[in-house]
Amino acid sequence: MLTLIAIVSTAGGAGRSTVTAHLAAQLAHAGRPVAVLELDAQNAIGALLGLRKTCETGVLSSGVAPDGWRAVLRDTPAGVPLLPSGRTSVANLSAMAQWLQGDVGGLRRQLTAVGLPDGARVLIDTQRLPDAIALAAVAAADLVLGIVPVTTAGYVTQPDLMTACDGRVQIVPNVAAANSSLNNDLLNLIQGRGGDAVVPVRIHRDIAVGMAAANGVTLAKAGDGSQAALDFIHLEAWLQRAMDVGEGSEGTARGGTRR
Incomplete structure (x- = not known):
C-alpha cells in the first residue's frame, strides 16, 4: 500500500x-521506496532531482489523463x-482540481496503477494553499507536512496553514538561522x-542547498558536512518513525498516526 505525503505551505517562497x-x-539514499508526484505548475522539481531537461509532458499537461500517468513517469x-507536472495551463489546472475534488479516492487509485513499489512513500509537491489542487491533495494524504519558513511571513500565515489542513498538518520550520x-x-513563536x-x-539556511541545485544534485549525494544535509537525515528519520507508528495501528494515517 502506498503512503501519500502532501507537502504544503501558505507562505510564498516557503521551499516546498x-x-x-x-x-x-x-529516503531513496536510505533504501526506502519513494516517488514524487508534482502537482505544482512551476514544473521545477525535476531539476532539483538532477534532470538536465525540463519535463515538457506530465500529469498536468494537456492530453494526459490520470489513467495515462504511467507513460510520463521519469527516472x-x-x-x-x-x-x-509538465507544461500546463489554467484550463488543465481547473480540470485536475475538478477531478480530484469529485473523486476522493482517485489520486490513490491512479498512483497505485502507475506500478510504484509496494509500500512506497509518495511525496506530493503542491501549489501554495488555498489552491484547490493542494487542498485535494491534503484530503487524500495520509500525512501532511506544512513547510513554514522562519520568517515574518511564515509566522503570519501559519494560522492559515493550520486551518486549511483542518488540524492535520505536521509543521516543518524551514530556512532557520541559528x-x-x-x-x-x-x-520560538512558530513552535509556541x-x-x-x-x-x-x-x-537550516545553508549555502549547500543552493550549490546542490546549481550542480543538479541533491544533498543526499553531495551535501556531506553541511548542516542542511544533516537536517534532512533527521527529517527522514522522524518521518520513518511517524510512518512506522502509523503502520503499526489500524485505520488511515492522519497527521502522523493511524487511528
Whole structure:
C-alpha cells in the first residue's frame, strides 16, 4: 500500500519543492521506496532531482489523463521516480482540481496503477494553499507536512496553514538561522503556536542547498558536512518513525498516526 505525503505551505517562497526533493532523495539514499508526484505548475522539481531537461509532458499537461500517468513517469539521477507536472495551463489546472475534488479516492487509485513499489512513500509537491489542487491533495494524504519558513511571513500565515489542513498538518520550520536572534525569536513563536504539531527538526539556511541545485544534485549525494544535509537525515528519520507508528495501528494515517 502506498503512503501519500502532501507537502504544503501558505507562505510564498516557503521551499516546498526544495524540501520535497531533498527529503525524497534522502529516503531513496536510505533504501526506502519513494516517488514524487508534482502537482505544482512551476514544473521545477525535476531539476532539483538532477534532470538536465525540463519535463515538457506530465500529469498536468494537456492530453494526459490520470489513467495515462504511467507513460510520463521519469527516472531521475537522484534515484527518485518522478511524475512531473509538465507544461500546463489554467484550463488543465481547473480540470485536475475538478477531478480530484469529485473523486476522493482517485489520486490513490491512479498512483497505485502507475506500478510504484509496494509500500512506497509518495511525496506530493503542491501549489501554495488555498489552491484547490493542494487542498485535494491534503484530503487524500495520509500525512501532511506544512513547510513554514522562519520568517515574518511564515509566522503570519501559519494560522492559515493550520486551518486549511483542518488540524492535520505536521509543521516543518524551514530556512532557520541559528546565528540570528530575530530568527530564533520567530522560531520560538512558530513552535509556541504550533505546539505538538511542530516536527522536532528544523531545516537550516545553508549555502549547500543552493550549490546542490546549481550542480543538479541533491544533498543526499553531495551535501556531506553541511548542516542542511544533516537536517534532512533527521527529517527522514522522524518521518520513518511517524510512518512506522502509523503502520503499526489500524485505520488511515492522519497527521502522523493511524487511528
